[in-house]
Amino acid sequence: MMAQTQIQTDTTPVLEVRGMTQQFGGLRAVSDFNVKLMPGELTGLIGPNGAGKTTVFNLVSGFYQPTVGEIFINGQPTAGLKPHKVTSLGVARTFQNIRLWNDMTVLDNIRVAQHYWLNYGFFSSVFRTKQYKQREAQISEEAYELLEVFDLMQFADEFPKNLPYGTQRKLEIARALSTHPKLLLLDEPAAGLNSADAKDLIRLVRWIHEKFDVTIWMIEHHMDVMMELCEQIKVIDFGETIAEGDPEEIRNHPAVITAYLGDDNI
Amino acid sequence: MRQYSLNVLMAFVAMLLLVAAHFGWIDNYIQIVVMTIGINIIMSTSLNLVNGNMGEFTCGHAGFMCVGAYVSSVISVFCFGTKLGDPMLPASSVLLVFPFILLIGGAVAAVSSLLVSIPSFKTRDDYLAIISIAVNYMIISALENMDFIGGSRGFQGMKDTYWAMIDIFDGPWMLFWVILFTAFNVWVIRRFISSTYGKGVNAICQDEVAAEIMSVNTNKIKIINFMVAAGLAGCAGGLYAHIIGYVNPQSFNILKSTEAMVMVYLGGMGSLSGAIISAILFTGLMEILRSQAIIDGLVSPITFMFPDWEPSAGVIKWVMIPLLLVIVMQFRPEGIMGNRELSDVFPKLKKFYRFK
Amino acid sequence: ADTIKIGFNIPMTGDIPEVGEGSKNAAEMYLADINGAGGVEVGGKKYMLEFVYMDNESKAESAVTAALKLIEQEEVVAIIGPNSSKQAVPGGGTANDNRVPMISPWSTNPNTTLDRPWVFRAAFLDPFQGPVAANFAAKKYNAKTAAVLFDISNDYSVGLAEAFKAAWDAKGLGPVVAYESHGTKDQDFSAQLTTIIKANPDFIFVPDNYNQVALIIPQARDLGYKGPFMGGDAWGTPDLVKLCGEECYGQYFSTHYAAAGATGATKVFIDRYKAKYGAEPADYAALTWDSIGLLVEGIKNAGKVEKNPRKMRQAIRDGLAAIKSFDGITGSSKFDEQGDPIKCAVVVKVANDGSFQFEESVCPE
Amino acid sequence: MDFIFQNVLNALQWGSFYALIALGYTLVYGVLRLINFAHGDIFMVGAYISFFVAGFLLGPLAGLSPMMTFLLTVPLTMILTACVGVTLERIAYRPLRRKGAHRLYVVITALMCGLILEYSNLAVLGASRLKFPELVDKQIWNVGGVAITNLKVLVIVAAIAVFLFLQWVVTRTRVGMAMRAISYDKFAIPLMGIPMDNIIVITFILGSGFAGLAGLLFAMSYPVLEPFMGMLIGWKAFIAAVVGGIGDIKGAFVGGFLLGAIEVAVVTVFPSTYRDLFAFTILLLILWMKPTGLFGIPQSTKI
Amino acid sequence: MLLQVENLEVKYGNIQALHGISFHVNEGEIVTLIGANGAGKTTSLYTITRLPPPEAPRVVGGDIKFMGESILKTRPSDVVKKLHLALSPEGRRIFGNLTVMENLKLATYAREKGADLDSEYERIFELFPRLKERRNQRSESLSGGEQQMLAVGRALMTGCKILLLDEPSMGLAPVLKYELFRKLKQLNEEGMTILLVEQNANLALHLAHRGYVLDTGNIVAEGTSEELLGNPEVKKAYLGG
Ligand SMILES: Nc1ncnc2c1ncn2[C@@H]1O[C@H](COP(=O)(O)OP(=O)(O)OP(=O)(O)O)[C@@H](O)[C@H]1O
Ligand SMILES: Nc1ncnc2c1ncn2[C@@H]1O[C@H](COP(=O)(O)OP(=O)(O)OP(=O)(O)O)[C@@H](O)[C@H]1O
Ligand SMILES: CC(C)C[C@H](N)C(=O)O
Numbered sequence A: 001m002m003a004q005t006q007i008q009t010d011t012t013p014v015l016e017v018r019g020m021t022q023q024f025g026g027l028r029a030v031s032d033f034n035v036k037l038m039p040g041e042l043t044g045l046i047g048p049n050g051a052g053k054t055t056v057f058n059l060v061s062g063f064y065q066p067t068v069g070e071i072f073i074n075g076q077p078t079a080g081l082k083p084h085k086v087t088s089l090g091v092a093r094t095f096q097n098i099r100l101w102n103d104m105t106v107l108d109n110i111r112v113a114q115h116y117w118l119n120y121g122f123f124s125s126v127f128r129t130k131q132y133k134q135r136e137a138q139i140s141e142e143a144y145e146l147l148e149v150f151d152l153m154q155f156a157d158e159f160p161k162n163l164p165y166g167t168q169r170k171l172e173i174a175r176a177l178s179t180h181p182k183l184l185l186l187d188e189p190a191a192g193l194n195s196a197d198a199k200d201l202i203r204l205v206r207w208i209h210e211k212f213d214v215t216i217w218m219i220e221h222h223m224d225v226m227m228e229l230c231e232q233i234k235v236i237d238f239g240e241t242i243a244e245g246d247p248e249e250i251r252n253h254p255a256v257i258t259a260y261l262g263d264d265n266i
Numbered sequence B: 001m002r003q004y005s006l007n008v009l010m011a012f013v014a015m016l017l018l019v020a021a022h023f024g025w026i027d028n029y030i031q032i033v034v035m036t037i038g039i040n041i042i043m044s045t046s047l048n049l050v051n052g053n054m055g056e057f058t059c060g061h062a063g064f065m066c067v068g069a070y071v072s073s074v075i076s077v078f079c080f081g082t083k084l085g086d087p088m089l090p091a092s093s094v095l096l097v098f099p100f101i102l103l104i105g106g107a108v109a110a111v112s113s114l115l116v117s118i119p120s121f122k123t124r125d126d127y128l129a130i131i132s133i134a135v136n137y138m139i140i141s142a143l144e145n146m147d148f149i150g151g152s153r154g155f156q157g158m159k160d161t162y163w164a165m166i167d168i169f170d171g172p173w174m175l176f177w178v179i180l181f182t183a184f185n186v187w188v189i190r191r192f193i194s195s196t197y198g199k200g201v202n203a204i205c206q207d208e209v210a211a212e213i214m215s216v217n218t219n220k221i222k223i224i225n226f227m228v229a230a231g232l233a234g235c236a237g238g239l240y241a242h243i244i245g246y247v248n249p250q251s252f253n254i255l256k257s258t259e260a261m262v263m264v265y266l267g268g269m270g271s272l273s274g275a276i277i278s279a280i281l282f283t284g285l286m287e288i289l290r291s292q293a294i295i296d297g298l299v300s301p302i303t304f305m306f307p308d309w310e311p312s313a314g315v316i317k318w319v320m321i322p323l324l325l326v327i328v329m330q331f332r333p334e335g336i337m338g339n340r341e342l343s344d345v346f347p348k349l350k351k352f353y354r355f356k
Numbered sequence C: 001a002d003t004i005k006i007g008f009n010i011p012m013t014g015d016i017p018e019v020g021e022g023s024k025n026a027a028e029m030y031l032a033d034i035n036g037a038g039g040v041e042v043g044g045k046k047y048m049l050e051f052v053y054m055d056n057e058s059k060a061e062s063a064v065t066a067a068l069k070l071i072e073q074e075e076v077v078a079i080i081g082p083n084s085s086k087q088a089v090p091g092g093g094t095a096n097d098n099r100v101p102m103i104s105p106w107s108t109n110p111n112t113t114l115d116r117p118w119v120f121r122a123a124f125l126d127p128f129q130g131p132v133a134a135n136f137a138a139k140k141y142n143a144k145t146a147a148v149l150f151d152i153s154n155d156y157s158v159g160l161a162e163a164f165k166a167a168w169d170a171k172g173l174g175p176v177v178a179y180e181s182h183g184t185k186d187q188d189f190s191a192q193l194t195t196i197i198k199a200n201p202d203f204i205f206v207p208d209n210y211n212q213v214a215l216i217i218p219q220a221r222d223l224g225y226k227g228p229f230m231g232g233d234a235w236g237t238p239d240l241v242k243l244c245g246e247e248c249y250g251q252y253f254s255t256h257y258a259a260a261g262a263t264g265a266t267k268v269f270i271d272r273y274k275a276k277y278g279a280e281p282a283d284y285a286a287l288t289w290d291s292i293g294l295l296v297e298g299i300k301n302a303g304k305v306e307k308n309p310r311k312m313r314q315a316i317r318d319g320l321a322a323i324k325s326f327d328g329i330t331g332s333s334k335f336d337e338q339g340d341p342i343k344c345a346v347v348v349k350v351a352n353d354g355s356f357q358f359e360e361s362v363c364p365e
Numbered sequence D: 001m002d003f004i005f006q007n008v009l010n011a012l013q014w015g016s017f018y019a020l021i022a023l024g025y026t027l028v029y030g031v032l033r034l035i036n037f038a039h040g041d042i043f044m045v046g047a048y049i050s051f052f053v054a055g056f057l058l059g060p061l062a063g064l065s066p067m068m069t070f071l072l073t074v075p076l077t078m079i080l081t082a083c084v085g086v087t088l089e090r091i092a093y094r095p096l097r098r099k100g101a102h103r104l105y106v107v108i109t110a111l112m113c114g115l116i117l118e119y120s121n122l123a124v125l126g127a128s129r130l131k132f133p134e135l136v137d138k139q140i141w142n143v144g145g146v147a148i149t150n151l152k153v154l155v156i157v158a159a160i161a162v163f164l165f166l167q168w169v170v171t172r173t174r175v176g177m178a179m180r181a182i183s184y185d186k187f188a189i190p191l192m193g194i195p196m197d198n199i200i201v202i203t204f205i206l207g208s209g210f211a212g213l214a215g216l217l218f219a220m221s222y223p224v225l226e227p228f229m230g231m232l233i234g235w236k237a238f239i240a241a242v243v244g245g246i247g248d249i250k251g252a253f254v255g256g257f258l259l260g261a262i263e264v265a266v267v268t269v270f271p272s273t274y275r276d277l278f279a280f281t282i283l284l285l286i287l288w289m290k291p292t293g294l295f296g297i298p299q300s301t302k303i
Numbered sequence E: 001m002l003l004q005v006e007n008l009e010v011k012y013g014n015i016q017a018l019h020g021i022s023f024h025v026n027e028g029e030i031v032t033l034i035g036a037n038g039a040g041k042t043t044s045l046y047t048i049t050r051l052p053p054p055e056a057p058r059v060v061g062g063d064i065k066f067m068g069e070s071i072l073k074t075r076p077s078d079v080v081k082k083l084h085l086a087l088s089p090e091g092r093r094i095f096g097n098l099t100v101m102e103n104l105k106l107a108t109y110a111r112e113k114g115a116d117l118d119s120e121y122e123r124i125f126e127l128f129p130r131l132k133e134r135r136n137q138r139s140e141s142l143s144g145g146e147q148q149m150l151a152v153g154r155a156l157m158t159g160c161k162i163l164l165l166d167e168p169s170m171g172l173a174p175v176l177k178y179e180l181f182r183k184l185k186q187l188n189e190e191g192m193t194i195l196l197v198e199q200n201a202n203l204a205l206h207l208a209h210r211g212y213v214l215d216t217g218n219i220v221a222e223g224t225s226e227e228l229l230g231n232p233e234v235k236k237a238y239l240g241g
């Protein structure tokens, strides 16, 4: 079954970031960033363009190594780990602009994302050892299960590039989940969706959050989505945290209004 | 059982070839053509792993073939030849030893592929292309400086191994080995890329960042993939060396690599059956256009206008073939098969074979 | 009538196409003659000859594949060529491996025939040619020091360079001050020449193909070298002068025969060749002629013509091995136990009208 | 000492040819991200064109003096060779581009076109080599033991001039900016009101034209022409371009001279056979340390 | 009528993307196209700007008229140069290997010399101050939103009279989104004609004078913004209300 079975002692945070700073040449994209996510939280990260949100995600998912500071996934430090290692520690993410494997079937997209627990190598793949057969069976089983619950079954043999935009977003999330994450990072999942699709997305994310009991951290510029979904929202600007709190507080936080929300009469 | 019918059919054809060759129903020339096809199949399908499935652009495949050719030649001369001192093994053991000689050649070639795969962690497409070309040159030039195996003047004497086989049983041995290894090669590749493990290669091709972040150990997969490709090419080299009975570093220069590349892209990037088909077509074409008669026929309108112009087939061939390829590309800019397999084009085929 | 099929493994393209052309011309002439006369008489019966020409692109590897094609595909009973040792050494190996008699007209490198019962040749050997060049240069330029520039990927060039060096050292006049090499496809030799010129030798020995000579000599002059050069038999083509021009005038090289001032059969051949192709036959043409002569002799010795090519090849080989001496248009030669001819060499000068002038003839004592 | 200088001069001359060809490679690459493998052979064609042009001008019909011939041959060769390059672009590359073929298919097409050029030349003109006539009567100056010919000076100056010109075009002019933009994303080019095909044609004119110049100079320095003269030097020049950082004019220039220098240096110290081995090993190490070449900007994958 | 699309049909390969749609834009108007994903909005814009294949689709029927003349034969570069019609494409498509400043400079390629560019750069920078900070950064390393700003800025720099915007607010922070829309309104008042494709139908309709609703390659509703905002189906399907 998908749902993580082992119980998480609520004392160890799923993600802990201490004093993280990222420098790009002269530019400090993230500075002294701290966060602590407990199991089961659904938190938001917002901020003006170029505030450093995506960079934070890149750092957490191991794509960049922080210039300063340290990151812990379930208490384990990720310093010096390559992204695929970080992923197998239980971090999965989607991308600001969709990055699916467009010439592989939907099914394969899901299957390949389970590399982290492959326990066979080249030779057993050629000689089709018992080990190989077992693991492939498990992988297929899980993959189909995922497609089932995301009702993507009918697309199993389609190519992602031929799917509607909304469905692609959905598939990307499904792929992320097939790595058994404890922490799921969503980078602007609603970008390019119209209001109707956005509504579906909200439902989807909620549902995932319950069904897979996974900690979710998302970036989004659709305020209505954020306000509806997140229990906690963190606001950063120029890489620094300027506010933190539940949607209500954020909505009325003066700094956030000036820096981010703005006024909507045009 | 129907699902095996294709495999059985192939096995049958192979047997038929061997028997026919043995009783001289097909002459040596046909045999050589068949063997060349086999070798080219290995070359194109193995290069296809890297240039097709992984989407890299390496242009030095012949380098690995070269390594394989030399290593296996030297070993086989040591074991059964007289050129480098007396034979170390009794000629009777040749049939057991020979496949291992080829495999060792492949293994060394595989190791040498690290020269390309390790830089490929940091670089992609055209920079990697250069690295591979450079490696190709390095290998050639390294061998040209090894005087004990003839240096740039080539190395010879593997025929002894062949004669040793003949002395045991007078049959079309090289043809047998080629068929065996070609089948082995296809089998390995097919199984590798159809496994979830191997599909990591495609993932890298289509979006390396996504692959890495979706838990694919890209570096490892790259190394493995390069090694498999190079290893198979090495085996091909070994076979080639023992068929011709002479190896020269220059036989494995960029032009040879180019041939392999052409076959891959003609067949369609990432299509195994495409690579096989194009290898057969390409080799066939090369042989057909070798005949002076056909060439003369083709250029007759020109020679009619310029009677004193008598082109030799060997030259015109190399105008015709590229020209043909350029035209083919104009009409099928994604190669013969695109990135699909034969079984995608004719779904019925699926019923007749399985590679599980 | 049934025919005897003979293969020619010659360079029609690549570095030395003239050589292929010359050989082919000579062969065509011979073919016309002998078939005109109703063919070769073997064991009281006349057989037509059939020649198959295969281009080896002046490359070693192509020489091997060409030989294989002649053997497997054309099923010839004997092969003539390759000319250059660069192709003849590997080509000979293939012929020997596949048990087909082969005669190389122009190859002078010992390895071509060494331990190869199936391979023969019409030309003298470099261990002989080397000293010839050395002695001549020493005498002519009264040189004390020499330099060598050779093509490392050409058996001929390497072999002759070694033979020359050995001979020069043996003379004890002085050292070989520079011994530089280059690759076949090289176009720029300035680095090597700079080293050579620095060593400032009395002359430079260049056992290279004519097309490279045409680049080397002018470049040496550009770098300020004023001294003389000495060459090997690979210089001996009309193209040398065409490509090199004045820069090559006045230089000497050792070779197999000199068209100028020839007599007897040689003269007849030269005149007929000139008449037919409008150019003087270079030595490879003459040598090809002789090679065919040798082969025909061998066939005659065989005494009968077998249907089965394998048997026929065996017969011809034995027939060739049986030849003890031969009078050709490049002079008469005896054959040693290796089956290599022992014959005279000549030294010629590139005269200021571009023709090759007979300078002297050197015979093995 | 003069020994060193002599070899430096040799390296400069030999490097100039690599540089000249590499510049053409890099220019086309810099725009289309197309490795124009036919470039080495366009260089060869250039040499042959110059041979025939010069032959004609010297010949009875025109009967000009060698010097006049030279002055006329330079522009004529460059124009005619440019035409060859543009023709290739029009009949072989552009249709593929229009069909949205994978760029590697264009690369393969380029390779094939190269072969066609080589072998059709061989088929038409035959195998025997051509001797390029002497245009500028050679002068050999001896400066402190270093032999310099006017030709060598000419070659080196030409290489530098071409470099400066192209550098100016690509970095200072709007056409150059458009070129760089095309290399990144063809899609949005028309949206800026830029006629893409014109820019591409200009690129090929420049690239092939200078290949022609290189061919002429090469034929003058190494006056023995053969159909495959462009192959090896072409591949090597390409490698040089990449080591410099392909697509970057400066890189191609430096890379070319670097390769020339390495080759000459190796040959002066070791047996000539080590040339390629050392040269390529060094280049490999450079690419190992700077994966995008000496001047190439590391491509930062933004996600 | 400035721009007029008459029952336009286009195909990608053999997939028909537009099934004969018709709409028009008058001088000085803001017109918006709204619709679900895959409705054909982007396709319409590509077709109008005559982009070359392979990205852009093939016209198989209908016509596009500019000032009454068909522009189906016009070269893509002339769409900008002669018709002064600029597109800020979906997904930004900026030139990542050029700096921000170079991107803007390049946009002036087709403009006749002598135009006072510096003041125009300033206008862009005051609309998007962030671009000014980043003017010499390689634009591929810009953040998503920054790239979007650059794309719009670039379209403005072409100095065109008609502006086609494909989802300009995609990935923009709210504050900037509103800022941008105010700016568009202002530009329009200065005489700029705007054809706007927008996912946020609500916002779009509040800005635009008229609108068209696309669905799978057909126009299913059209009218003034007020009408559309009032239309119950539209409300339900696209305004998420
Ligand atoms: N690889 C890089 N090199 C240089 N600068 C970078 C790089 N990646 C990001 N930046 C800069 O860092 C800042 C933060 O970028 P980031 O993508 O995190 O912004 P963001 O919060 O995701 O904005 P948006 O909401 O628009 O996506 C931006 O100003 C960007 O220009
Ligand atoms: N390059 C292409 N090849 C094939 N089909 C395409 C291509 N681009 C778009 N399509 C198809 O054309 C139809 C219209 O696509 P288009 O991008 O115009 O919709 P859209 O309204 O812009 O959607 P979105 O709101 O997601 O941008 C869709 O069905 C899409 O699948
Ligand atoms: C073709 C020439 C180089 C012939 C020379 N005598 C050789 O043995 O190679």
Ligand SMILES: [Mg+2]
Pocket (backbone or CB within 6 Å): A053, A054, A055, A096, A187, E143, E144, E145
């Ligand atoms: Mg972002």
Ligand SMILES: [Mg+2]
Pocket (backbone or CB within 6 Å): E041, E042, E043, E090, E166
């Ligand atoms: Mg769109």
